[in-house]
Amino acid sequence: MLNRGRYQGDGIGLVDDKGRVAIPSALRATLAANAPKADGKTGGTIIIGAHQKNRCLVAYDSGYLDILAERLDRREAENTSADGEYDYNIKRRAAAGEAVPFDGSGRFIMPAFPRFYAGIGEHAFFYGVLDYIEIWDPQTLIATEDMPVVVKEMARFYMQSKGIAL
Numbered sequence: 001m002l003n004r005g006r007y008q009g010d011g012i013g014l015v016d017d018k019g020r021v022a023i024p025s026a027l028r029a030t031l032a033a034n035a036p037k038a039d040g041k042t043g044g045t046i047i048i049g050a051h052q053k054n055r056c057l058v059a060y061d062s063g064y065l066d067i068l069a070e071r072l073d074r075r076e077a078e079n080t081s082a083d084g085e086y087d088y089n090i091k092r093r094a095a096a097g098e099a100v101p102f103d104g105s106g107r108f109i110m111p112a113f114p115r116f117y118a119g120i121g122e123h124a125f126f127y128g129v130l131d132y133i134e135i136w137d138p139q140t141l142i143a144t145e146d147m148p149v150v151v152k153e154m155a156r157f158y159m160q161s162k163g164i165a166l
Contacts, residue, residue, distance in 0.1 A: 004063055005030040007128030012138070012158035015124050019115055023059075023106035024126050027133055031102070035061035042104030048135070049097030050117050054147075055140050057110075057118045060132040062099070067131070110135075123162070125155045142166055 011024025023031060023046070035044040048059050060068075102108035110120065119137045127134045138155040141147055159166050 004061075005033045006130045007031075007060075007133050008130065009126075009128045010154050010158075011126050012155075012162065013124045013126060014162075015110065015115075015120060015122055019110040019112065020107055021110055021124050023102060023108070023133075025106070027126055027128050028102075028106035030128070031059075031061055031106075031133075034063055043102055045099050046102050046108055047097045047099045048108075048111055048114050050114055051134065054134075054144060055118055056137075057114050057120070057135040058097075058132045059126075059135055064131060065097075123159065123164075125158065127151060127154070139166055 007027055007030050009024060009026025009030075011026070013021040013024065015021045022028075031046060032042065032044055035046070045062060046059050047062060047065060048057055051058050096114075098111045098114065100108050100111060110124070118135065119140050120135065121137060123138055125136045125138045125141055127136065136155065138159050141155050142152045156166050
């Protein structure tokens with residue numbers, strides 16, 4: 001998987017009443033390259049799940065699923081005690097993902113539970129974190145204490161460009 005593109009970029013998407021939203025173009029290009037459709041047409045599949053720590057979503061291509069599983073298997077092997085004890089909630093949190101199709105314009109329907117979990121309403125802030133994409137409710141992101149100031153300011157910037165002050 002050394003040829004995988006890295007997710008860099010950010011942007012805001014308007015979420016309609018059915019949960020449809022478009023992935024920002026910089027991130028969409030990487031996603032399409034990492035997860036091309038078998039028939040060669042534009043679009044593909046994106047996996048959406050809850051972040052393991054924060055009240056946001058993670059989104060990634062199916063190739064990252066193998067990398068994630070390998071990391072979790074290695075973590076389990078390294079952290080299983082001599083009596084076989086391991087915190088299986090680590091894998092349970094990471095396994096919460098749903099594959100959904102996206103079209104050539106990057107539009108996809110955000111699954112209902114993950115959207116509810118992250119508190120995403122009319123706007124979704126997308127942020128590339130190299131291996132995956134984080135999707136945030138902008139207000140939740142700004143209220144999250146351990147987020148870098150620059151990321152919070154990105155969300156404020158995009159919302160301000162939509163005429164919404166946070």
